Amino acid sequence: MSLSPARLDRFARHIVLPEIGGAGQVALASKHVAVIGLGGIGSPALQYLAASGIGRFTLVDDDVVEGSNLQRQTIFTNRDVGHGKATSARRWLANFDDALDASISDSRISSENAGELIAGADLVLDGTDNFATRLAVSDACVAERTPLLSAAVGRFQGQVGAFAGHLADEPCYRCFVGDAFDAEDCDTCAEDGMLGAMAGWAGSFAALQAVRALLNGVSALGDPQYGKLHILDGLKPGLRTLNLSKDPACKGCG
Numbered sequence: 001m002s003l004s005p006a007r008l009d010r011f012a013r014h015i016v017l018p019e020i021g022g023a024g025q026v027a028l029a030s031k032h033v034a035v036i037g038l039g040g041i042g043s044p045a046l047q048y049l050a051a052s053g054i055g056r057f058t059l060v061d062d063d064v065v066e067g068s069n070l071q072r073q074t075i076f077t078n079r080d081v082g083h084g085k086a087t088s089a090r091r092w093l094a095n096f097d098d099a100l101d102a103s104i105s106d107s108r109i110s111s112e113n114a115g116e117l118i119a120g121a122d123l124v125l126d127g128t129d130n131f132a133t134r135l136a137v138s139d140a141c142v143a144e145r146t147p148l149l150s151a152a153v154g155r156f157q158g159q160v161g162a163f164a165g166h167l168a169d170e171p172c173y174r175c176f177v178g179d180a181f182d183a184e185d186c187d188t189c190a191e192d193g194m195l196g197a198m199a200g201w202a203g204s205f206a207a208l209q210a211v212r213a214l215l216n217g218v219s220a221l222g223d224p225q226y227g228k229l230h231i232l233d234g235l236k237p238g239l240r241t242l243n244l245s246k247d248p249a250c251k252g253c254g
């Protein structure tokens with residue numbers, strides 16, 4: 001596979017980086033990322049993943065755009081209010097770069113359909129806002145042997161972690177949070193609030209970590225950082241990193 005002159009020009013600032021190079025850019029064009037949740041995290045993440053030339057997307061969200069989303073969900077505009085997020089996201093993607101391929105689902109993701117929705121993806125980026133969904137996505141990633149970037153944000157804090165529970169020594173998201181939230185919807189965004197730019201930071205940082213994981217074994221930037229959880233503090237501001245370990249008793253990956 002090679003890149004056309006127009007694509008070489010579009011991605012020139014990537015290709016000139018020794019950490020990515022032509023080989024890295026060609027690899028990104030061949031990758032398929034499933035973005036689960038197209039809200040505060042998924043919107044900026046999709047913008048930077050699409051801008052980085054990843055060739056194929058699966059976009060999953062069962063929600064409808066509301067006026068109060070526009071404070072942080074940057075791919076949507078006034079005309080999208082009342083329309084499905086997945087459909088609106090595909091429209092954004094087609095306007096941005098029609099060389100990229102997208103399939104969409106407006107089903108609510110659950111343990112029943114998660115495996116089917118992420119099938120074939122090289123990486124899953126989960127920006128959904130409740131533990132039950134996040135655990136269902138994590139379990140499906142372990143079963144499908146797909147790396148997972150999980151990102152969350154609230155108020156002035158964000159978390160971005162990379163998981164590969166299908167590997168013998170790497171934790172899954174369930175190793176990190178446990179089983180306690182399986183049946184519970186812990187969405188507190190509506191009550192607690194969130195600085196819009198915090199979602200942008202967490203989402204774009206998740207996109208950076210996704211690119212790093214996708215280039216594993218391809219170019220010098222490749223380093224999936226599995227088992228590392230980055231905590232983003234927008235008030236201080238600062239970033240700290242925790243190392244997570246695999247739970248041998250985990251019911252997702254143990």
Ligand SMILES: [Zn+2]
Pocket residue numbers: 165171172173174175176247250251252253254
């Ligand atoms: Zn686990």
